[in-house]
Amino acid sequence: MLNVIDLRKMKANKDKITMVTAYDYPSAKHAEQSGIDMILVGDSLGMVVLGYDSTVQVKVDDMIHHGKAVRRGSPNTFTVVDMPFMSYHLSLEDSLRNAARIFQETNAQAIKVEGASDEILILIQRLSEAGIPVVAHLGLTPQSVNVLGGFKVQGKDKAQAKQLLADAKKVTEHGAVALVLECIPKELAEIITDSIEIPTVGIGAGVNCDGQVLVYHDIMKYGVDRLPKFVNPYSDFNTIGREAVSAYISDVKQERFPADEHSFFIKDERILPEKE
Numbered sequence: 001m002l003n004v005i006d007l008r009k010m011k012a013n014k015d016k017i018t019m020v021t022a023y024d025y026p027s028a029k030h031a032e033q034s035g036i037d038m039i040l041v042g043d044s045l046g047m048v049v050l051g052y053d054s055t056v057q058v059k060v061d062d063m064i065h066h067g068k069a070v071r072r073g074s075p076n077t078f079t080v081v082d083m084p085f086m087s088y089h090l091s092l093e094d095s096l097r098n099a100a101r102i103f104q105e106t107n108a109q110a111i112k113v114e115g116a117s118d119e120i121l122i123l124i125q126r127l128s129e130a131g132i133p134v135v136a137h138l139g140l141t142p143q144s145v146n147v148l149g150g151f152k153v154q155g156k157d158k159a160q161a162k163q164l165l166a167d168a169k170k171v172t173e174h175g176a177v178a179l180v181l182e183c184i185p186k187e188l189a190e191i192i193t194d195s196i197e198i199p200t201v202g203i204g205a206g207v208n209c210d211g212q213v214l215v216y217h218d219i220m221k222y223g224v225d226r227l228p229k230f231v232n233p234y235s236d237f238n239t240i241g242r243e244a245v246s247a248y249i250s251d252v253k254q255e256r257f258p259a260d261e262h263s264f265f266i267k268d269e270r271i272l273p274e275k276e
């Protein structure tokens, strides 16, 4: 399994870091068996597998439930688990307790928090000092969707771009081990990547980040209706899945399934009771 030093070395060597989300045991197995560098148990699971229209309804217990399943499927892959909405904003003490629960109960390698306010920076520092590696997340921070007014590209004006670069430096100084950059212009992501020592992992942030992350279900086209512009689909589970269920339905209706090969038989007919 990679560690935080390996991730820094990969940045230094320009060896691209690959990351994908997983929310359960089978997707975690796919990711690990394919040789992915890092897994993210993202709070996007609220939208992708629980059907909420944003990530703000996701709870700490949801992250732990899914995180544990993922770890069972990919015990040898560096796994980051998201801290969900408002689980790190009430007080420093509550935030540390929630982070410790998520980290310990899922046996993750790092946790992730969105933003770079003074409170978040202190939290990143305190967690790092306590031995919990923190991945930071800037740009489009989905937990703030209701403040941002939608899932929109960030850092498009001069002031915002400057702020994002300053925030990236601050999370680095406070001990973050990596930085997710979501939905920002490619040129800005390149400047940020070249300005900090920790690896950047982009999603909708162009090719110059140190690594890339995508949602498993987006890559597979699995249950998602509309793909964001930054996604490249590599399969079409929606079609494959519908075709498989349709074929099963018609086999059952036509009595083509179950065939004898799917059935059990007794050796001696005499043990059967009479029909009543």
Ligand SMILES: Nc1nc(=O)c2c([nH]1)NC[C@@H]1CN(c3ccc(C(=O)N[C@@H](CCC(=O)O)C(=O)O)cc3)CN21
Residues within 6 Å of the ligand: 043, 044, 047, 048, 055, 140, 142, 151, 152, 153, 183, 203, 215, 217, 218, 224, 227, 228, 229, 230
């Ligand atoms: N399936 C899925 N994939 C994700 O990457 C993802 C989630 N869900 N849920 C949590 C967040 C939300 N994300 C999103 C969702 C939509 C857009 C989107 O539609 N963006 C527009 C850009 C709009 C603009 O131009 O400002 C796009 O066309 O891609 C972006 C990020 C990323 N995360």
Ligand SMILES: CC(C)C(=O)C(=O)O
Residues within 6 Å of the ligand: 021, 040, 041, 042, 043, 044, 045, 082, 180, 182, 203, 213, 215
């Ligand atoms: C979109 C990625 C980076 C994320 O934070 C998530 O999956 O929740």
